[in-house]
Amino acid sequence: LSYTNPWKKENSFIFNMPTLERKLLGGEDKYRILCKLQEGAHGTVYLAEDIHSQQRVAIKQISTSSKASRQAFLKEVEIATAVSPHDCIITTMDTTCSVGIGSIVMPLIPHDLVDWLPSKRHTRRSLCKFFFQICQAIGHLHSLRIAHLDIKLENILVDSLGNALLCDFGSAHYFDDSLEHPVGTVLYWSPEKAQDTNFDKAAADVWSLGILFYVLLTKSYPCVGTTEDEVINTLKNGKLSFHALESSKCSAAAKNLIHSMLQIQPSQRATIADVLRDPFFAQL
Template identity: 35%
Template sequence: MTIYAEELGRGRFGVVYRCYSAAAADSDSFACKSIYKHSISSDSTDRRCLDTEPKILHLLSGCANILRLHDVYEDDDYLHLVTDLCDGGDLFDRVSSGARFSEPDAAVILKQLMTAIAFCHRLGVAHRDIKPDNVLFDSQGRLKLADFGSAEFFGVSEMNGVVGTPYYVAPEVLRGSNYNEKVDVWSAGVILYIMLAGVPPFFGDGPAETFEAVLRANLRFPPKIFRSVSAEAKDLLRKMICRDVSRRLSAEQILRHPWITSGGQTSSMAD
């Protein structure tokens, strides 16, 4: 039996509450997303995502850096998803001010994010909407990748369909072609760029201009901003935000990159 304690936020289709189990011996809190089913038509993409997300979260429950689904309850009106409580905020809160991260701090976050993404990819799941809003932190500061509503299984065939968020979406998604799981690597690379620069690599006045900038994929490192950023960090950015998918690193390769393995502790300066 799950008892609601307080409302934490509202989305398009439901409300997120802090909750706890009345039957549990301890007083650990959880989050419960309560989704009003009648607001979603049975033949819509949103309905398919609603059906798929719990299955994917169950599959991914073995990774400490992925939001864990503890239980699912359903009644005539609502679907309730009980997950980890992440009361340490999200990455969007940390980057929205435009403040720049030190390389060691950025490396700690990226390593946890890529650990989550690599775990997904090993199990044949692409997240497809990697962005700061979906990168949460628990009370101990541990990263939890969340919101698998756009996730898709891959392996037998390539994926298609335009999903994602303007600043972070990979160019091959916008081109309307088939694509693979490396769209998540591109999005994570954009997050790394924002952490180090305080601004996104591709942007415009509105979504249409931003999409055009993403399609051009003209990656730049303005000297005024990147003067103090190491060559190793820039090398990793080039290999993540790479228009040629065949040359873009995989999630596993990123975890072995020198900038990650050194924890961002580099002595070289921007070239």
Template identity: 30%
Template sequence: MLVVGEYSVDAIELGAGGYGAVYKGKETATGKPVAVKVLSHGRMRVAAIQHEVKLMQNARHKHVIELYVHIQQEDKSFLVMELAEHGELFSRVIDKGNLDEPEAKVYFAQIMGALDFLHGRGIAHRDLKLENVLLDAQDNCKICDFGLAHQYDFDASGKMIKTTLRDICGSKSYAAPEVLAGRGYDGFATDVWSCGIVRAAAPRPR
């Protein structure tokens, strides 16, 4: 067991990606369960990690995974986050053979509510998919993984400055056509496209 600051990290892996992995952990003093994302500085630039941390700090919403603390060491960064005990929405869909329509409607409304909040803060997620929506102990949706998210700037009056994005990112099965084609795109519009794919994948076929 690894001890990082006021938290202990178990060997139980909850998920893994190209830049690191997420493990189950707990707050040492209280025993409160947490999720700990471990990112290697050799695989992901420190500036990119700090960008993700800043976005998550600006994205506090009941349907977005909460970041508790960021602990940076010489060769690794640890993002201590809220634990979504029921795992990925993707796993729920696979286990149930898709979802019943009423259940899918509740999940979709929660995802869209969180997305509306993020867009209001100038944040385009850019990697929305079933695997990046988690379920807490009460089966509430929580959007996670802001590694590819973009933060739009605001001018002195508070008006958002919408620039055209051009970098190709996200998951091919969920990405909008203009992203895959390498054309300029609106990050908010492509998030909505990805949400549509999530919605189409969730309900049980009639």
């Protein structure tokens, strides 16, 4: 099995595309769009250039044509700004807004884990380092009473020094926010998230971290199913398969950490503070 989400369209970052017709972002004569890099549920990311400094950046453009989409954009900007700066989180450099389009400007980071992992040779130690860095990022969010709610390989970037950076706050919410509909990616949903929109957001993030670590170490998912509906039913029934983990050469400490994060009952699940204090990380 590969690292890729089985339902994810192949849309890796591409830098060899011909430059599109030059246009200015938001009419503010500040950034020039060069080409599309990636399209997702919460917006489209473009390669762009600062007109004055010629610095290349990534710009996420989000539709703000409706009241709901404008509110979603403002929430994402508020949260992305609140959590930055942090060593393990993508920096928000600038934000702009024009008629019907909101934009978030970020450093240009060429790879996410989906396209970076298969192209490199890794040790378990390096994968565990990535995971610990993302745990640090989530610990920072939770200290601000913010949940990411869409932790996955695609939302983790790798910089030129080989460090992991958490990105994309389009699904993020404050702990006290109410949710009208489920957010995030089904393969990383917790069982309670699959059943109700009223769930412990911090505990759901820890579950997603458990899935992430499982995937990093085994290249497979513990949620059995070939469609989203099948995976949701697996989650609702609490019938995960840990065969790939148990048959792997992972240490007992790594297995115990994963099991602590993938407890079916949220009240029995490790918190992010528990995860960061886990003895497993002492060996890194």
